[in-house]
Ligand SMILES: C[C@@]1(CC(=O)O)C2=NC(=C\c3[nH]c(c(CCC(=O)O)c3CC(=O)O)Cc3[nH]c(c(CC(=O)O)c3CCC(=O)O)/C=C3\N/C(=C\2)[C@@H](CCC(=O)O)[C@]3(C)CC(=O)O)/[C@H]1CCC(=O)O
């Protein structure tokens with residue numbers, strides 16, 4: 204998982220594929236520039252979150268990017284973008300060429316800080332999306348809160364339980380508690396200064 208919070212991403216293209224990648228990446232990065240000669244109408248709904256540049260691709264427009272998605276309908280333009288990125292050490296994904304990409308965008312979903320991603324390494328994006336839909340049903344919205352409490356308890360243990368073995372044992376057991384038991388446990392740990400074994 205890359206931390207993209209302080210990085211710029213550029214997406215070239217304004218069609219269905221560019222839109223899908225923009226929606227996914229907005230979950231991780233607040234600085235996204237989209238460059239295209241034409242934009243689907245639904246991009247207007249994201250105009251306060253994305254920088255939309257209505258121009259044909261040129262190298263200058265992506266020069267300060269950390270990561271670039273080449274999603275135009277032109278293989279030639281996508282290839283040109285890939286070449287520029289390679290020459291300038293910018294990570295690049297080509298929507299039409301997984302083999303020439305530095306990374307592949309997986310099918311993914313979030314429940315708060317829980318991120319689940321599925322990839323078929325480019326063999327079948329449809330299968331990746333199907334498996335994601337199956338897993339999505341098993342991990343509902345309640346997991347956002349659940350993972351938050353787990354994170355709180357882990358922070359407390361890192362500060363107040365100096366015994367590494369004990370800490371690791373507790374952390375491994377916590378994930379089998381129900382959400383209510385977990386919340387009780389957080390309150391217990393919050394109220395004691397040092398956590399020791401029985
Ligand atoms: C997961 C997902 C994420 C996303 O896009 O955000 C994603 N594709 C999704 C859907 C999807 N894409 C396509 C279909 C039509 C049916 C089919 O072909 O199966 C469907 C199904 C649909 O629309 O439901 C067509 C397609 N896709 C690629 C090519 C070009 C090629 O392979 O050469 C072509 C043919 C284009 C053509 O015909 O010209 C390439 C890639 N697509 C990837 C990701 C990467 C591999 C991921 C992996 O294998 O795990 C990779 C390699 C590159 C990349 O994009 O990083 C997203 C699911 C989102 C979700 O619902 O969760």
Ligand SMILES: NC(=O)c1ccc[n+]([C@@H]2O[C@H](COP(=O)([O-])OP(=O)(O)OC[C@H]3O[C@@H](n4cnc5c(N)ncnc54)[C@H](O)[C@@H]3O)[C@@H](O)[C@H]2O)c1
Pocket residue numbers: 215216217218219220221238239240241242243258259260274275276277278280297298299328
């Ligand atoms: N990765 C995937 O999941 C996936 C899925 C389907 C298709 N594809 C591939 O992705 C590409 C895009 O698919 P799409 O359905 O979004 O296509 P699309 O035709 O809807 O959109 C292409 C976009 O590229 C823009 N464009 C073309 N030339 C440009 C240039 N020189 N500069 C800037 N913008 C330019 C167009 O204005 C348009 O907005 C295709 O190559 C397709 O083969 C990938």
